[in-house]
Amino acid sequence: MVNKNPQLPSAFPQWPEAAQTLMALMHAQGEVARLTEREQLFSSLLVSVNAVLWAFDWEARQVLYVSPAYERIFGRSAGLLLADANEWRDSVYPDDLEYAERTLAQVLEKGAVEDREYRIIDAQGQVRWLSDKCFINRNAAPGDRVVIVGLAEDITEKKHLETELQRLATTDVLTQSSNRRHFFECANREFEQARQQGTPLAFLLLDIDDFKVVNDTYGHPEGDNVLQRIAETGRATLRRGDLFGRIGGEEFAALFPGCAPDMARQVAERLQREIQRLTFSHDEAQFSITVSQGLTSLTAEDKNLDSLFARADAAMYEAKRQGKNRIVSG
Known part of the structure; x- marks a missing residue:
């Protein structure tokens, strides 16, 4: 007959307490293992x-x-x-x-x-x-x-x-000068500042003479080289703080903040001379180029940059009519 209420062996009178202690130790070890695992996981994540x-x-x-x-x-x-x-x-x-x-x-x-x-x-x-x-x-x-x-x-x-996206958005890819949109954004800010502070401002338009002949005679790659050299000359010649950009096919513009009319004329003449010194070669042929420039300065009547642009544009076309390779003030 089976004893339904077996007694613990007399050799282990404290078995219930020992079992509880053992279970507690096993639980603690499990917690330590889980904590160690979490710490290792956290450490791996940090790394x-x-x-x-x-x-x-x-x-x-x-x-x-x-x-x-x-x-x-x-x-x-x-x-x-x-x-x-x-x-x-x-x-x-x-x-x-x-x-x-x-x-x-x-x-x-x-x-x-x-x-x-x-x-x-x-x-x-x-x-x-x-x-x-x-x-x-x-x-x-x-x-x-x-x-x-x-x-x-x-x-x-x-x-x-x-930075690269900003450069691409504001720079003419061929000449690495300001593109038309960026040039006029900057020029409008300078115009407003000059009006508010009552300081001088000059605006210059420059167009390469007979540029179509260069492309037709020497090819468009050589024409691109001309545009690039003009841009390099403009950046090297103008004063620190002046704006310079390509605003059309063979047309460039410059803005001279804080520059009185006489000084603006001197800057334009220096630019004209430096461009005339440029020489180009294609196969065995050599050629040079000239530019026509229209120059104007801010007046009390000017309410926006458009008026300066219009006067500089008219002056540039007058330079073309007068025989090219010259500066006309308007």
């Missing part, structure tokens, strides 16, 4: 994320934590940064340092600053752009230390792409 996670003690001016991506992006030792927060300061591009420090301080008032973009110089001397978002712990109890946490992402490639 794989290409952004710098950081924590900064505001009062102590001490970096409390920085993720592995710091050494990849900055090329500097994380240990040195943890020992001295000035390592970060020393890595910021000098022109951006005041902005980077000011926006970091703003997080104390705003709670978060998410539009910080500044440059750093990595250990190899390369300039990199960062998008560095930072936040403050709003749940901290009174008296707790102020800790700012952030996420710094390398956006260098994005910035290079933006």
Whole structure:
């Protein structure tokens, strides 16, 4: 007959307590294993994320934590940064340092600053752009230390792409000068500023004489070379701050801010001489070119840039009628 209420062997009088202890140990070991697994997973994620996670003690001016991506992006030792927060300061591009420090301080008032973009110089001397978002712990109890946490992402490639897109949008592809739209956008701003401040302003139009003959005789590639050389001469000859651009097929324009009529005439004459010195060769043939220029200056009656453009255009066509290769003021 089977005993329905078996007794524990007398050799193990404390078996229930021992079993509970064993089960507790097994549970604890499982928790430790799960925690270790989570820590390993978290560590793997931090290594794989290409952004710098950081924590900064505001009062102590001490970096409390920085993720592995710091050494990849900055090329500097994380240990040195943890020992001295000035390592970060020393890595910021000098022109951006005041902005980077000011926006970091703003997080104390705003709670978060998410539009910080500044440059750093990595250990190899390369300039990199960062998008560095930072936040403050709003749940901290009174008296707790102020800790700012952030996420710094390398956006260098994005910035290079933006710069290239901006260049393509504003530059004439053939001559690398301002294109028509960009030239007139800038010229209109200069016009409004000159009107408000009462400063002089001059406008110049330049057209290559007999450009069709160049294309028909020597071919369009040589014609493109002429346009490129004209643009190079314009950029090299005009003053710093002057605007220069290609606004049509063989037509260029320049704007001279702060330039009185006499000075504008001297600049145009210098440009004329430099263009006349250019020589071109095609097979065994050599040739040179000339340009006709129309020049005008801002008057009290001018209400917009269009009036200057119209006078410069009329003056340029008058230069053509007078025999080309000259400057006419209008």
